[in-house]
Every structure is written in structure tokens, then in C-alpha cells.
Amino acid sequence: MPTTATAAPRRKKTSRRDEEAPLIPILARKVREIEAKAQRGKLGPTNRVKFQVIAFLVREERARVKTDAELTDAARAELLKRLDGVATILAKTAARDTSLIQLLEADQATSPVAKRMRRDWLLESGAELAPEELVITDIAPVQTTVVPAALAERQVVPPSVESRQLANPFLAPDLTPRATTQPRRRLDGWELMGPLYKSFETGAGGGAATMELPPTPEYDHISPKGLEVMAHQARFVEAVRAGHRSFLLADEPGLGKTAQSAIAASVADAYPLLAVVPNVVKMNWAREVQRWTPQRRATVIQGDGADIDAFADVFIVNYEILDRHLSWLSSIGLKGMVVDEAHFIKNLSSQRSQNVLALASRIRERTSNPLMMALTGTPLINDVEDFDAIWRFLGWTNGEKPGLQLMDKLDATGLTPADKGFYPEARDAVISMGIVRRKKKDVAADLPDKLVADLPVQLDDEFGRSIRQAERELGERMAAKYRRIVEARTGAAGTSRVPAGEIDEDIVRLVAHNELEESKAAGTGGDNVFTMVRRIGQAKAQLAADYAAQLQRSVDKVVFFAKHIDVMDQAEAHFAASGIKAVSIRGDQSTPARQQAIDAFNTDPEVGIAVCSLTAAGVGVNLQAASNVVLAELSWTAAEQTQAIDRVHRIGQDEPVTAWRIIAAHTIDTKIAELIDRKQGLAGRALDGEAMEDGSTESVQEAALMHLLREALTGAAGS
Incomplete structure (x- = not known):
């Protein structure tokens, strides 16, 4: 549907240099908004379109400035310098999120949303546009096939479905009147x-x-x-x-x-x-x-x-x-x-x-x-x-x-x-x-409250010491990258842009982001944040299982959550050796076997512990026969932790629910728990209208790496 721009809003009084290129301050403001979003890890679809529009408007404006015969050489150089500043921020943002690099190569606005953004920003700058640029026509929706070509060969038709189709080959027609025209709306021209x-x-x-x-x-x-x-x-x-x-x-x-x-x-x-x-x-x-x-x-x-x-x-x-x-x-x-x-x-x-x-x-x-x-x-x-x-x-x-x-x-x-x-x-x-x-x-006024209680444990054996040493080495490795970047940005006079004793958070975030991407690519190879957390889980397994066994003797039924199979295996072996009957709920089970384990835990008084996978049993499973949960390993998201606890904290629960988080003291585990708790604020703001302090929106993994890097930098400074 075509949309036409309304009259451009009156521009505020600007400086003389802005009068020579009124679009530049608009681009500068928009690119700073994008940069701030990228730093908080919030570049969604809308902001990606903004990024793209800024990129090709910078190219258009640079071409205009270069060919404007009314500009003096000094004015032209100043304007090109300001455009280069906008382009530099675009490049830095793309370095932070490499998926943006392809957007820098766009030659023109293609989607209706991008075209509207370009039109509105140009009108805001006072530009006069041709009539065909004022009217933006939506692309007619293309009816997509339900089955893409790549999945066509995988399609199956169960025999009983063929019987149903033969029994009733014609679907009942839907005679409900459909709207044939779309009325013009006041907001059609707005993003x-x-x-x-x-x-x-x-x-x-x-x-x-x-x-x-x-x-x-x-x-x-x-x-x-x-x-x-x-x-x-x-x-x-x-x-x-x-x-x-x-x-x-x-x-x-x-x-x-x-x-x-x-x-x-x-x-x-x-x-x-x-x-x-x-x-x-x-x-x-x-x-x-x-x-x-x-x-x-x-x-x-x-x-x-x-x-x-x-x-x-x-x-x-x-x-x-x-x-x-x-x-x-x-x-x-x-x-x-x-x-x-x-x-x-x-x-x-x-x-x-x-x-x-x-x-x-x-x-x-x-x-x-x-x-x-x-x-x-x-x-x-x-x-x-x-x-x-x-x-x-x-x-x-x-x-x-x-x-x-x-x-x-x-x-x-x-x-x-x-x-x-x-x-x-x-x-x-x-x-x-x-x-x-x-x-x-x-x-549900009768539903009891739930409490999340942290239980720090000390990893004082050789395995625990090796984990802390690996964390220090990871921090120092990132610190070395940080120092190289700082040195590369040192001015010609030998002065650094980062004052002595201070830490450049942008560089910290960049180093942590790059480390996280390398860790994802490496998978389980080498020392990275993922292998570190898995080793912590392995080190905590026996301690967590021992606590769950003690708890079970006091409170009857306990749900034990772990993220990795080897941690679950260690726990089950410990419970068996302690004479506690346990059931297991894992991702590789058949549906009947999983339901049998759930039913046994809820109804069999002999079953004392359910050992559950944090990912496979964290949703849709009812374990309300227990009121105590042991979280042997931490999740990477607050939502996953909440889902696990709520397998017990459900309608029908008549006892207070307590979730015991086993946390390895003096390791990255402590920081991850803190970051998970901070993440709870997002849903509170968006869904419950609660006033919350703005917290970091980086992923927990990236924020944890930033924490390790800061510790390495401050430790080096202190020494």
C-alpha cells in the first residue's frame, strides 16, 4: 500500500556548518543511538535497518559534498571529516557485530521500511525530494509455501491421514467476508x-x-x-x-x-x-x-x-x-x-x-x-x-x-x-x-513463596586449584590482547587515550566479545569460558550430590538439576551408594520412559530424588511432590533457572519451595550467579511494568568474560 510523507517538522536552529550539510547532524545522532544499542547487545531487526540506511546515506552525502561547487575547500574538508567520523562509528559497530558487515555494502534502500527511514530523515534535514521519493509502496506479500524445497523429500503422510483425507476430501469452505481494501491510516508513513x-x-x-x-x-x-x-x-x-x-x-x-x-x-x-x-x-x-x-x-x-x-x-x-x-x-x-x-x-x-x-x-x-x-x-x-x-x-x-x-x-x-x-x-x-x-x-494466594538460597562450596582439591589457575590464565590472555589494543591506539606523541589507572570499557567489551566468539568456534577444545564452566560443574558434582543426599534424609523428596550428563552420572552413582532410590529425567529418553520416571517420583514413596537435565526437564514437567530443588550447575539464562525451579513451584504445591544453588566460591561461578540474578529485571520491566535499575544487557557469557578481564587488569595494576 503506498504511503506519502507528511510535511517535514520544523527544524531547530542550527549552526552555520550544519546549514551547509543539515543531514550530517541527523546521521551523527542516529549512529550514536545504534552504537549505544550495539554496546548493550540490542541490535534487533529495526536497528539493523537503521544501520543500513545510515551507511548508504553517508555515501550519498559524501558524493554530494565532493561535487558541491558552492563549498569552499576548507568547508568541504570539514564536512568530509565529519562524515568520516560517522563512517568510523559504523565500522566500529560492525567490528563488534560482524553480521553487520554485509549491510555496509548495501547500495540503496530496498525494503519499504528502509525507504521510509531515508525519506523521513531527508525531509527532517530540509531536503526537497522528487514526488516518486515521497510515495513509498509496500511490497505485495508473497505467499510462501509451507514446505520449503529443502524439506520436500522429508515429508511423510501417515496411512491414517490418507484415510481421513479419503473420508472427507473437501474441507468446509470458510464463507466469512474478508476486507477487500485497506483504509488509509494516519500512521502509515511512520516506522x-x-x-x-x-x-x-x-x-x-x-x-x-x-x-x-x-x-x-x-x-x-x-x-x-x-x-x-x-x-x-x-x-x-x-x-x-x-x-x-x-x-x-x-x-x-x-x-x-x-x-x-x-x-x-x-x-x-x-x-x-x-x-x-x-x-x-x-x-x-x-x-x-x-x-x-x-x-x-x-x-x-x-x-x-x-x-x-x-x-x-x-x-x-x-x-x-x-x-x-x-x-x-x-x-x-x-x-x-x-x-x-x-x-x-x-x-x-x-x-x-x-x-x-x-x-x-x-x-x-x-x-x-x-x-x-x-x-x-x-x-x-x-x-x-x-x-x-x-x-x-x-x-x-x-x-x-x-x-x-x-x-x-x-x-x-x-x-x-x-x-x-x-x-x-x-x-x-x-x-x-x-x-x-x-x-x-x-x-494464587495459597501458592507458597519460593526462595533461592546460595550455598558456596570450596573447591580445595587439586582439580579445584587447576580451575582457578585456568581462570587466571584466561584473564591474563585477554589482558594481553587489551594491552595490545591500547598500545595500538597510542598517539604519535606517545600519549595513550586511556588515562593511567583507568580501564576503557569499550575495549574490555570488544576483547570479551572476540574471546566469546573464539570460544564458540573452539567448542570443547582448549581453555575457554564454556570448558571452564563445565569443569566447575564436574568439580561441584560430588559436593552437590552429597548435599542433596543429606537434604533428602531431612525433607523426603528432592529434585536435583544438572546441565551435563557426566555430572548427572556422578550424582546418580553417589545416591545409589548412599542407598537412596532415584529416577532420572534426561533428553535421550523416550516419552513413555520419561513419564514413567515422573510418575514414580510423584507417587512412589520409595523414590527420594529425581536427577534431572536442566535443559530436558526444565519445561513442562510437574515434580510438585518435592519442595526442595538442588541446582548443581548454573544455567546461562535466568529464564532456564526459573523454569527449573517452577517444576516444583506449581499449583497444588502446599509447602514453601526452596532452591539451593551450589556455587563454587572464588571462581567465575560466583559472578555467573550474580549476572543471572540481574537478568531477572528485563521481564520485570517489559511484562510487569516494574521500575528496575538498568542493568547490563550483554549475554551472561560475555559479561562473565569482561569480569575476568577486569580482575586481571586490576590485579596487574595493584601488583
Whole structure:
């Protein structure tokens, strides 16, 4: 749809040198914004487009300045110097994030979003543009195929699906009227995705991110015999009954999101329904569907689907095998789709995310108002733009701009991103699209609090000493790189730009980032942050297992979480030697074996400990028979730690929950625990409207490396 720019805003009074090239101060301001975002590790899609637009506007402006006959040589040299300054910042930013280098090579604005940015900045500078540059036409959406060519050969059609298709070869037509024209909107010419993310990043407006829900019904009309939904669950279902059909259900873990989804599908009659879930919870999903909607049939897709019930109402598939079932799933007339642990799709470049989004797009094409639900207690892992894929799945945005319904809501505010009041209104508009976020303390007064208690342990054996020595060597290796960079930046007069006794944080961040990238490439080879943490886990394994065994004797059941298989193996051997019966929940188990272990822990009084993989058992597993958790190894994300604790801290838990973190004192382990706790603030700002201090937004790995480097530098200075 074509959009035309409105009149350019009146420019502020500028200096004479800016009057000669009024675009340069705009570019300088924008590039500083990009630089600040890059330093905090927050270069999402919108900022990448800004980076690209700055790069080709710098080239355009340099060409104009060089050929401007009205400029004196001195003025031309000054302007070129200022443009070089902008280009230098672009280059430094690209060195920090090498994926930006290809954007420096762009010759022109290609996407409508980039064209609008270029147009708006030029108009702000007072430039006169040709009529064809004022009107920006959106690219007509290309209907993507659900099954990409690379996956075509992997497609399977289970025999029972063929029977279903033969029994009913024609899908019921959807006769709902569709809009044929799109009305012009006041905000069509504005770039809106950045402001939408910013409105959540700052927690604009305050308050929990929950749409207005109907009151709790006086009578429970939805619970099957013998069960009773909680008030917060009933209010959600009433919203579905009222006609709402797209939700980001972001309730804290343990508040019954699976049950709410199953009942919502029944109320909306959204069958057939597809549930895309982590492998570990497939069986639990089938149980919950049967429990809350006993009149409906659910089938779990395993492998090539040879044993599925193709006439079922709910199809449950895990992310890992979805790729081979795309063809038939896209053709059976799905009326709804649920994505459990929706943060799994946040990486838009992954095949997993592309498969989910392609299926969602096909469902919306064939059904006018399908039930689309994204479930996750931790929708944000690192950055507010983690919302991007989820919003696309729900049809709220297409990545470049808001969808029709959201655009209508934004337009109705009467504001633009230039108005400060736009941001709380924009956040409310997105929330009203279907974000539902309830905290346990708000909706489940009888749910006990949880406590995370740190237990420092001393690694005083030879293995522990070798770990600390390896950490010192890693810090010194990075310190040597830091010093080389400082020396390279020393001026001709022999003076350093870094005052004596001070540390240049930009260089620290650059060295740590490069070390992290090298560590990722090296994998398990050599001494790096990943091998260091694994060795710490190995060193803590016996101590953590011994503490869990002592705890079990006092409190009965304990859940023991570890990240690596060898740590789990050591723990299980220790428990066996101590005479404690334990079960294991791992990623390589079959679904029935995993469920058998979960059931044994919850129901068998002889089973005292569940030894769980932090990644395989951290989501969708109910272990509320215990109220104590031992975290033998730390995760790299606050969300993963929270998910693990919430396997115990759930509805039905009637005892206070305590998570005991085993932390290796005087090692990088201590810093990682501190960084994980800092990361908790992001969701508090974005989802709960809480006022939080701005914390570092680097990854935990990078921040931990920066800590090691600072220690090495200050230690050297002190000595």
C-alpha cells in the first residue's frame, strides 16, 4: 500500500556548518543511538535497518559534498571529516557485530521500511525530494509455501491421514467476508516496530501486561466432573468465549497454561487443533487434553506418525519432527494452533521458527479467525525483540510493521512516536491484542513463596586449584590482547587515550566479545569460558550430590538439576551408594520412559530424588511432590533457572519451595550467579511494568568474560 510523507517538522536552529550539510547532524545522532544499542547487545531487526540506511546515506552525502561547487575547500574538508567520523562509528559497530558487515555494502534502500527511514530523515534535514521519493509502496506479500524445497523429500503422510483425507476430501469452505481494501491510516508513513519494542523495554505506563479480561463467571460451566478451574483460568476462558482468538499467554510457570489452552480450544471449537510442544511434554499435553476436555481425542505424533489417530481433534507434535509433517498438517484444515514454550521460536533464522510461522500463515489464510496461542512463562530471554517471532506467529505484526488490527488500535490513539504519550498507549494497544500475564502472587494466594538460597562450596582439591589457575590464565590472555589494543591506539606523541589507572570499557567489551566468539568456534577444545564452566560443574558434582543426599534424609523428596550428563552420572552413582532410590529425567529418553520416571517420583514413596537435565526437564514437567530443588550447575539464562525451579513451584504445591544453588566460591561461578540474578529485571520491566535499575544487557557469557578481564587488569595494576 503506498504511503506519502507528511510535511517535514520544523527544524531547530542550527549552526552555520550544519546549514551547509543539515543531514550530517541527523546521521551523527542516529549512529550514536545504534552504537549505544550495539554496546548493550540490542541490535534487533529495526536497528539493523537503521544501520543500513545510515551507511548508504553517508555515501550519498559524501558524493554530494565532493561535487558541491558552492563549498569552499576548507568547508568541504570539514564536512568530509565529519562524515568520516560517522563512517568510523559504523565500522566500529560492525567490528563488534560482524553480521553487520554485509549491510555496509548495501547500495540503496530496498525494503519499504528502509525507504521510509531515508525519506523521513531527508525531509527532517530540509531536503526537497522528487514526488516518486515521497510515495513509498509496500511490497505485495508473497505467499510462501509451507514446505520449503529443502524439506520436500522429508515429508511423510501417515496411512491414517490418507484415510481421513479419503473420508472427507473437501474441507468446509470458510464463507466469512474478508476486507477487500485497506483504509488509509494516519500512521502509515511512520516506522513503528522500534517504538513498539521501546514501549515494552521501558515498561511504559506501568502495570502488568494483561489485557482486560471478563470477570469470573458466577457458575463454573466448563470444568469436567471432579475438577475445578481456578478463577484466573476461568477469566481467560471467558475472553475466548467472548470472541478473542489470539493470545500470548505469558502466565508465570505453574499456573496451568496447558489446561487453559485445552479448554479454550473446546470453547472456540477450534478443531482440528495443532499443539507444537517440546518433546519432554508431549505425553503431559495428551493427558491434560483428556483430563480437561474428555469428550475430545488427542493423538501424539512420534517419528513418521505411523501410529497416530488421524481422526483425532488435537494433534500434538514436538518441534524436532515437525519438519517432516508440514505437508499433511497444512492440508487437513486446522482451525487453531498452540505453540508451547514459544520462546523456542525466537530465532527467526532457525528452521524450527520458519516451520511454525509457515504453518501459522497457512492457517490464517484458510480460516478467518483461528485460535492462535503462544504459551511461555519466559517470553523474553535476552532482549525485548524476542517478542518478534511470537508477534508474527499471532499475526499481530509481519516483522516490518503492525498488522491491520494492531495498526487500527495505534491509529486510534491519535498520537505518533514523536509524542511521549505514544509509548504507554502503544504498549496498551499491543497488550489488548491478547497478552495475558498473571503472577502467582496475584492469582494464587495459597501458592507458597519460593526462595533461592546460595550455598558456596570450596573447591580445595587439586582439580579445584587447576580451575582457578585456568581462570587466571584466561584473564591474563585477554589482558594481553587489551594491552595490545591500547598500545595500538597510542598517539604519535606517545600519549595513550586511556588515562593511567583507568580501564576503557569499550575495549574490555570488544576483547570479551572476540574471546566469546573464539570460544564458540573452539567448542570443547582448549581453555575457554564454556570448558571452564563445565569443569566447575564436574568439580561441584560430588559436593552437590552429597548435599542433596543429606537434604533428602531431612525433607523426603528432592529434585536435583544438572546441565551435563557426566555430572548427572556422578550424582546418580553417589545416591545409589548412599542407598537412596532415584529416577532420572534426561533428553535421550523416550516419552513413555520419561513419564514413567515422573510418575514414580510423584507417587512412589520409595523414590527420594529425581536427577534431572536442566535443559530436558526444565519445561513442562510437574515434580510438585518435592519442595526442595538442588541446582548443581548454573544455567546461562535466568529464564532456564526459573523454569527449573517452577517444576516444583506449581499449583497444588502446599509447602514453601526452596532452591539451593551450589556455587563454587572464588571462581567465575560466583559472578555467573550474580549476572543471572540481574537478568531477572528485563521481564520485570517489559511484562510487569516494574521500575528496575538498568542493568547490563550483554549475554551472561560475555559479561562473565569482561569480569575476568577486569580482575586481571586490576590485579596487574595493584601488583
